[in-house]
Amino acid sequence: MLYGATQTERRPAYLRALERLFGARRTGLCGMLVSRAPVLFLMIEEAFVLYVVVCLLRAVVGRRTSGLLLRPLQLVVSNRWQCRIKRAILHWLKRFEAVQTLTILPFTVLPAAAFVARGWIYDIEFWDLTDAQHDAVDLLRRERRPGDQLVLTSLGRQSARKGFDLFTEAYGRCAGLRDRFRFIACGRVAPAFVGHAASFRAAGGVAVDRVISDAELLGAYAASDIVWCLYPPAGDHATGILGRAAQLGIPVLVREGSLAHRLCAVENIPHAGATAEGVARRLAGPLPPRDAMRGRRMAHDFARQSEARLREALGLVAKTVPAEA
Template structure:
């Protein structure tokens, strides 16, 4: 290893795994802050390298809280800074168990440690309670990391399939794993209604169905929806967003956090359907982005809201002028200064 490569290795962005949107965060942070990617659980194998790094960003701390605290306190004792991105801070405010209260106390204590910074991906203006457990609140990178020019080229085949199937109707897309936490119970209830506006709205479900939700796939297929029961690639997902007018982000109340699907819908200027009073509804209002809020416990009122908005949903050309550059700039300068 050359002296130059050793210097590069001393500037790290670390994550335990690549699951979910983590790979996208890792790639983005590596490029944005000129950091070398590092992965794996904090252990004897890598703790010294992390402790000695000149700059260290934990791209997400959610998979290894103990490792983050251990490394962060060690580096603080050595006079070095550590920054962590907190994806699910709302779990600190869950009152249903002792472990959540311990977690909240741990983050409140960590907030007072010099040179240790934690940033949530929801602004404090949206969730003021996060100020008690974190250094700052920023806009989720999934809301701005691809604005202007798309990193993933449009998949024209899936775009044309959706547009041909829609035949002039509006398109509502459900993207990703088809699980209960993503709001399938409510969606199932909506599709059971004879008033579902199939004549005005094409439902696209693109993602792998678990066995427990096969009935939803059958029901969606029977009303003429487009069901893609498999893993969809990043290029295909870009094509689905481009073909959509509305994007399903109305998740179970237990999933009350920032969402990559929601963020991408904002970037593509597609209107997200969200749960009323959720974090992402509050984010929509904060950034002046159009959304359609649904009452999760009332399929009747939720169906009324969808029917009312199908005809009036804004197109990409008339969507709000969002401050993508400002969000990116604030994220970069805030985190870079903490590093």
């Protein structure tokens, strides 16, 4: 049983992957309390109090409840009193075997998360694409003409958290970047950045200011030589765009020293690191190559490990692999 308070951002992709993997289905509060099946909260942060209450009530009768921490960084490092209280509660919940809190980052990337979580999986958007979706991206990529400009894409909602101001300003002030790259922003532009989008278009950039469909998103990845993930500290928790790029073997541009940078280094994900001031300088140099087959192998490995950890956390029977004849 799956619980998600909203159906925005990455939740629909999570739902599709978990429905495909476990035959899971959504439920509400009453369903969670009476269900004998294990319950998985898709995002603890959006319903923290409810998560704690449901975990305790279900633990009393020995029923499994698990939840995903999608934004663990601030929770485990902030000194704000709200974060300190939540840390203490999640740490206390670890004493209940029926409660299994998981992060979507390896503990090797964020060791402090082990204080509040029993385990971790890879962000589902690191391994959720089907073979058909991989094939579609590969086909679109082969249709690209040799000699085209390199393409750097910024995907998702274009806002301060995604570094849209830096993305547009870097393009506008550097003629060398405009000669070498085509900058494309795909996703709804936050109202505060409408002016940035206008200046960006005037300089020759492409801004698609609307909600992008799943098919259009895959098309944007197919066109990309590198994907923008150089987010400021406020957006450092976001890994979905990076995860899809990793699955498809597309290098990402990340902020040096960020959580995303550490994740790429630990997992050997093709990437280029840059500071906010050094974007143009880094993009003037060679880029890591796209490698679709490497991306598929990586996604397969991420999926295998994550499925095993989810099954263990939910108390489900592990998959059996038929013996060779």
